[in-house]
Amino acid sequence: MGKDATIVSGSLNFVDGTPTFQTATFAVVGQGFIARDMGFRNIAGAAKHQAVALMSTADHSVFYSRLPELQHFTKKPMLGQQNTITAQGKIDPNQNTGISIQNCTIGPAANLSGVQTFLGRPWKNYSTTVFFHSQMGSLIDPKGWLPWVGTSAPDTIFYAEFQNTGPGSVIKNRVKWKGLKLNLSAAQVKKFTVGPFINGDKWIPATGVSYKSGL
Numbered sequence: 211m212g213k214d215a216t217i218v219s220g221s222l223n224f225v226d227g228t229p230t231f232q233t234a235t236f237a238v239v240g241q242g243f244i245a246r247d248m249g250f251r252n253i254a255g256a257a258k259h260q261a262v263a264l265m266s267t268a269d270h271s272v273f274y275s276r277l278p279e280l281q282h283f284t285k286k287p288m289l290g291q292q293n294t295i296t297a298q299g300k301i302d303p304n305q306n307t308g309i310s311i312q313n314c315t316i317g318p319a320a321n322l323s324g325v326q327t328f329l330g331r332p333w334k335n336y337s338t339t340v341f342f343h344s345q346m347g348s349l350i351d352p353k354g355w356l357p358w359v360g361t362s363a364p365d366t367i368f369y370a371e372f373q374n375t376g377p378g379s380v381i382k383n384r385v386k387w388k389g390l391k392l393n394l395s396a397a398q399v400k401k402f403t404v405g406p407f408i409n410g411d412k413w414i415p416a417t418g419v420s421y422k423s424g425l
Contacts, residue, residue: 216248223258234265243271244417274419292326293349294356299333303366308338310402313422316378317347325349328356332367332389340402342372343425350378353385363387372399400425 220235222228236250243266254261266273295316298309309330318327327349330339354371357363367389371381381392391398404410405423414421 217251218248219251219253220263221252221254221258221261223252223254223261225258226254230260230262231265233260234262236264238264238266238268238271241269243268244274244419245272246274246419270413272414272417272419274417292328292351292356294328294331296330296339297333297358298330298337298339300336300338301334303336305336306407308340308368308402308407310407311339311341312343312403314341314344315347316344316350318349326351329354329371330369331356331358332363332369333358335364335366336368337363338368340368340370340372340399341374342370342399342402344374344379346374346376346378348377352380352383354381354383355385355387355390357385363389365389370394370399370402372396396425 218236222233222235224230224233233252233254235252250264252261252263264273296309296311298307300307328351329341330337332355355363355369363369363385365388367387368391369387369389370391371379371384372394384390384392401407403424404414404421410421411423
């Protein structure tokens with residue numbers, strides 16, 4: 211039992227003719243789904259382009275591991291490509307949506323060497339992504355973030371880093387974007403924790419999994 215013992219694998223991919231949103235090895239719809247101590251993989255490989263391992267459109271989903279923290283291991287792309295950990299898209303500034311990565315470990319897969327890896331790319335004008343209290347390995351490019359197109363990002367994005375650790379967390383050479391916030395207060399970051407950001411205190415206790423509500 212566990213994320214390395216119980217694994218759902220598949221290989222559907224874009225190159226072989228499957229639309230990206232239908233390539234998921236494991237897809238969840240509905241509400242109230244819980245996956246505990248298991249893993250999901252798409253083994254199509256970088257040459258097959260888009261190939262989704264896990265897709266969830268279910269509200270109140272929980273993917274839980276007994277590890278003290280989530281580990282994200284970045285895999286090697288095709289020659290000349292970069293790795294991007296997130297690509298959040300938002301077109302409505304009034305939506306309370308985004309990606310919040312808290313207390314995680316970000317490190318390379320065993321075969322990753324010399325590949326530029328970025329924390330994220332802004333897919334839409336109001337893309338929102340926050341990394342905090344996470345361990346970042348040396349694989350993270352000093353610039354931190356990659357534009358979707360061109361050399362910059364829309365001023366309207368909200369990207370932030372707060373009290374991360376590790377060689378990849380050094381911010382002195384980060385991109386100079388108006389929307390990248392590197393000096394937020396704890397009160398500002400708290401809005402992106404489980405309690406307030408996804409109203410976690412109202413529904414997660416019923417799932418029986420442990421979680422951290424705030425900072």
